Amino acid sequence: MTRSLQDEQESVESEEQQELHSPSEEGGEEEEDSLHHLEDEEEDDDGEEEEEDEDGENKPKRRGPKKKKMTKARIQRFKVRRMKANARERNRMHGLNDALEGLRKIVPCYSKTQKLSKIETLRLAKNYIWALSEILRSGKAPDLMSFVQALCKGLSQPTTNLVAGCLQLNPRTFLPEQTPDLPVHLPPAGAATYPGHYSYQSSGLTAGLPSPPYGTMEPSHIFHQVKGQPYSPLEPFFDGVLVSEAPAFDPPLSPPLSINGNFSSFKHETATAADYDKSFSFSVHYGGGGAGGHPALYNGGGSNPRCGELQVDGLMGFDGHSHHERMMNAQLNAIFHDS
DNA sequence: TAGGCCATCTGGTCCT
DNA sequence: AGGACCAGATGGCCTA
Numbered sequence: 404m405t406r407s408l409q410d411e412q413e414s415v416e417s418e419e420q421q422e423l424h425s426p427s428e429e430g431g432e433e434e435e436d437s438l439h440h441l442e443d444e445e446e447d448d449d450g451e452e453e454e455e456d457e458d459g460e461n462k463p464k465r466r467g468p469k470k471k472k473m474t475k476a477r478i479q480r481f482k483v484r485r486m487k488a489n490a491r492e493r494n495r496m497h498g499l500n501d502a503l504e505g506l507r508k509i510v511p512c513y514s515k516t517q518k519l520s521k522i523e524t525l526r527l528a529k530n531y532i533w534a535l536s537e538i539l540r541s542g543k544a545p546d547l548m549s550f551v552q553a554l555c556k557g558l559s560q561p562t563t564n565l566v567a568g569c570l571q572l573n574p575r576t577f578l579p580e581q582t583p584d585l586p587v588h589l590p591p592a593g594a595a596t597y598p599g600h601y602s603y604q605s606s607g608l609t610a611g612l613p614s615p616p617y618g619t620m621e622p623s624h625i626f627h628q629v630k631g632q633p634y635s636p637l638e639p640f641f642d643g644v645l646v647s648e649a650p651a652f653d654p655p656l657s658p659p660l661s662i663n664g665n666f667s668s669f670k671h672e673t674a675t676a677a678d679y680d681k682s683f684s685f686s687v688h689y690g691g692g693g694a695g696g697h698p699a700l701y702n703g704g705g706s707n708p709r710c711g712e713l714q715v716d717g718l719m720g721f722d723g724h725s726h727h728e729r730m731m732n733a734q735l736n737a738i739f740h741d742s
Numbered sequence: 743t744a745g746g747c748c749a750t751c752t753g754g755t756c757c758t
Numbered sequence: 759a760g761g762a763c764c765a766g767a768t769g770g771c772c773t774a
Contacts, residue, residue, distance in 0.1 A: 484760080489751060491761070496749070520747060748771085757762080 511554060512562075512569035523562045530554045547572065 503521055507513050510528045519527060534553040538544060545553070551572050555563040 485752080488753095488761085492752085492763090493750070495762075500749090522747090743774100745774090746772085748769100750768085750770105752767080753765095755762100755764085758760090 512566050517565065519562060519565070523558055526557050527554060527562065527566065530556050530558070 503524055506528050507519055507524050510519075510524060510531050512519065512527070530553055534545070534550055537553075547570065551567060551570050554570075555566050558566065
């Protein structure tokens with residue numbers, strides 16, 4: 404697909420007067436167009452005519468300062484320079500995408516099959532960072548509901564569903580008090596204001612992004628495209644309150660995420676035994692039957708690991724842990740287990 | 743078919 | 759001069 408720079412340069416040398424193969428399948432025609440344009444100029448230069456040749460009748464007359472004469476050598480240099488620049492730009496974007504892919508793996512809800520878009524990855528990462536910072540800052544573990552709400556702030560409805568599914572939460576549970584204008588209740592009293600709060604919520608839009616679904620927690624957004632699904636172990640907690648009003652559920656958007664979100668995807672898709680050993684684990688325990696069907700707040704010593712405990716192991720990244728990351732993980736682990 | 747997402751090309755700007 | 763970065767344009771692919 405992508406030809407190397409060397410190939411491109413070779414082609415320039417060998418195909419001087421021929422149509423150049425495009426460095427990529429997609430941009431090929433454009434490049435050829437520009438090269439043809441150059442060749443037109445070349446004809447002008449080489450030929451007796453100035454700018455007004457036959458083609459000049461059809462093409463709008465070029466304005467502005469007259470361009471330098473394009474000698475063959477100059478054209479060649481331009482071609483080579485342009486192709487080198489294109490190759491660099493491709494590499495640069497690939498690097499950017501690689502970094503983004505790395506971010507996808509760190510952020511909750513990683514799935515190879517259901518990739519978050521770039522913009523959603525960035526938003527989720529931002530929310531994730533903020534939520535973790537808030538945990539570290541306050542030294543308290545939020546209830547999972549708030550945590551997920553914070554994660555989903557400003558995300559599109561499909562991503563919200565995905566995140567909720569990843570964390571074994573029924574998105575319906577965001578519904579009760581959550582309106583587009585209400586802040587998440589992750590921060591305890593006196594906590595720092597969620598940085599994305601203002602830009603995301605009041606308008607229902609993410610700043611600078613025109614698409615309506617962004618930035619809202621509207622039930623219609625959350626519940627859109629969710630149909631009948633035996634969901635999570637938590638589901639029973641919410642059924643009594645919300646089922647009558649909410650549409651049924653779709654399965655999680657990304658199949659590998661059905662158990663423990665990206666943690667399961669880690670286990671199923673990317674984990675080696677060593678990786679798994681390295682993976683960090685902390686648990687959020689749900690006490691069953693919170694008041695009014697609301698999930699109980701996290702309590703450090705969930706008594707029934709089967710029905711009440713929600714494993715969130717792997718909320719941190721699961722591969723390539725640096726020492727620092729593991730230290731952070733340990734801290735978080737302590738927070739989630741001690742608070 | 744429209745809209746979202748993406749990869750790529752391209753020209754401009756800034757910096758070394 | 760050349761590289762990095764950026765934003766606009768373009769076209770392909772996919773999905774609702």
